[in-house]
Amino acid sequence: MTLRTAGAFALVLGATALFSVAATAQHDADMHASHAEEPDANATARCPIDGMKMRAAGMTPFEHGDATLYFCSQAQADMFAADPARYYKTSTLGDMTLHMSVLTTDEYIAMMKSMGMGRMVDTAKFEGKTHHVTVWVTVGDTEPDLKSAGLALRVVGPGVDASTTGLRYNKMLKTYEAAIAASGDGEQKVAVVITTPPVSL
Numbered sequence: 001m002t003l004r005t006a007g008a009f010a011l012v013l014g015a016t017a018l019f020s021v022a023a024t025a026q027h028d029a030d031m032h033a034s035h036a037e038e039p040d041a042n043a044t045a046r047c048p049i050d051g052m053k054m055r056a057a058g059m060t061p062f063e064h065g066d067a068t069l070y071f072c073s074q075a076q077a078d079m080f081a082a083d084p085a086r087y088y089k090t091s092t093l094g095d096m097t098l099h100m101s102v103l104t105t106d107e108y109i110a111m112m113k114s115m116g117m118g119r120m121v122d123t124a125k126f127e128g129k130t131h132h133v134t135v136w137v138t139v140g141d142t143e144p145d146l147k148s149a150g151l152a153l154r155v156v157g158p159g160v161d162a163s164t165t166g167l168r169y170n171k172m173l174k175t176y177e178a179a180i181a182a183s184g185d186g187e188q189k190v191a192v193v194i195t196t197p198p199v200s201l
Contacts, residue, residue: 045070048080048088050111051101051134051175075114079107091192096144098192101134105179108132129179135167135192136175143174150195151176157188164193 045056052072059070062077064084071077080087089100103111105126112121126132133153137144151167160183167176182188 047072049076051136052173095139097138099136103132105129105132126179128181130182132179134175134177148197152193153178153180154191154193155182158186
């Protein structure tokens with residue numbers, strides 16, 4: 001059985017280069033609402049830019065709508081403030097909220113180097129890719145264990161063949177990630193595809 005989210009994430013591309021990224025989904029206003037004001041010393045939050053989960057008290061807070069979001073650095077908070085819809089998107093499927101951080105490959109590599117983790121990046125894997133995408137899933141305040149399921153990104157758009165790229169589970173961050181190639185003219189949409197483990201007929 002395969003479940004797909006609605007085509008909730010859109011990439012607006014030019015003929016040869018990325019011009020902008022537009023979200024067609026609402027931001028998840030409740031993502032970190034429980035950590036607003038002074039966070040509890042043990043409260044945790046995920047950075048909308050890199051998906052990293054840390055103690056909220058040690059992160060950079062940023063007021064966004066009715067919620068307080070937390071970032072790993074002031075530089076990431078500034079990136080988000082400049083264009084929130086470009087970097088962080090959400091979509092819902094039943095009780096699940098799928099969170100997506102979208103960076104160009106150059107932005108992702110530069111971010112990793114700025115955090116002292118440049119050696120963890122295999123630049124060869126980014127050849128021919130345009131974006132790095134990080135995905136995490138929540139149900140209310142919890143994060144369900146989906147490691148037994150298969151997660152992938154499906155890119156669709158006018159003038160190009162639909163493509164599917166598997167999401168790799170990052171054990172350290174407890175997120176799913178992939179580098180994708182989005183090219184062509186017009187709006188391209190990205191959906192998260194969740195495949196349940198197979199069962200016997």
